[in-house]
Amino acid sequence: MPAVTFRSFITGDEDSVVELWSICGLVRPWNDPRKDIERKLRVQPELFVVAHDGRHVVGTAMSGYDGHRGWIHYFAVHPEQQGLGLGRGLVRDVEQRLGALGCPKIHLNVRSTNAAAADFWRAVGFEPGDSLTFARRLITD
Numbered sequence: 380m381p382a383v384t385f386r387s388f389i390t391g392d393e394d395s396v397v398e399l400w401s402i403c404g405l406v407r408p409w410n411d412p413r414k415d416i417e418r419k420l421r422v423q424p425e426l427f428v429v430a431h432d433g434r435h436v437v438g439t440a441m442s443g444y445d446g447h448r449g450w451i452h453y454f455a456v457h458p459e460q461q462g463l464g465l466g467r468g469l470v471r472d473v474e475q476r477l478g479a480l481g482c483p484k485i486h487l488n489v490r491s492t493n494a495a496a497a498d499f500w501r502a503v504g505f506e507p508g509d510s511l512t513f514a515r516r517l518i519t520d
């Protein structure tokens with residue numbers, strides 16, 4: 380795995396994080412990434428984890444624990460650093476953080492079109508569930 384530090388997001392990371400999400404195809408027209416960051420910084424900001432190589436943010440995992448399940452969103456590794464074990468290291472870091480809070484299980488959503496991500500999650504020990512995801516938007520970005 381490349382030499383990186385896993386740490387919580389800090390304000391100066393914002394531009395590089397949004398750029399990383401764009402490069403990795405995680406930005407959707409109906410989600411404003413800067414508003415998503417702003418909201419996360421109000422709720423368990425320490426669980427918004429970035430991988431930093433000393434110069435740039437090269438990975439992100441926006442995680443949280445709702446008292447029943449842990450969640451991971453915006454999981455990304457920079458394309459130039461993919462396939463080197465960084466994603467696996469980032470998952471393990473998040474698992475430690477959530478586990479330390481007593482979180483018994485972690486959930487996440489993978490778009491049905493993202494077969495590569497599904498293979499990644501299987502490879503790092505996650506199993507697909509048989510639930511449908513339902514969602515209702517309360518705030519329009």
Ligand SMILES: CC(C)(COP(=O)(O)OP(=O)(O)OC[C@H]1O[C@@H](n2cnc3c(N)ncnc32)[C@H](O)[C@@H]1OP(=O)(O)O)[C@@H](O)C(=O)NCCC(=O)NCCS
Nearest residue numbers: 403454455456461462463464465466467495496498499502
């Ligand atoms: C998915 C992603 C985070 C994986 O990160 P990564 O650093 O390349 O993953 P790692 O190198 O740690 O790989 C860990 C395991 O997953 C497997 N894996 C990773 N990418 C894979 C792919 N595209 N297809 C199949 N398996 C893959 C690896 O083979 C490895 O398994 P192994 O150790 O048994 O060989 C990265 O490709 C990415 O950012 N993709 C774009 C954004 C995205 O889709 N995010 C997920 C949203 S749910």
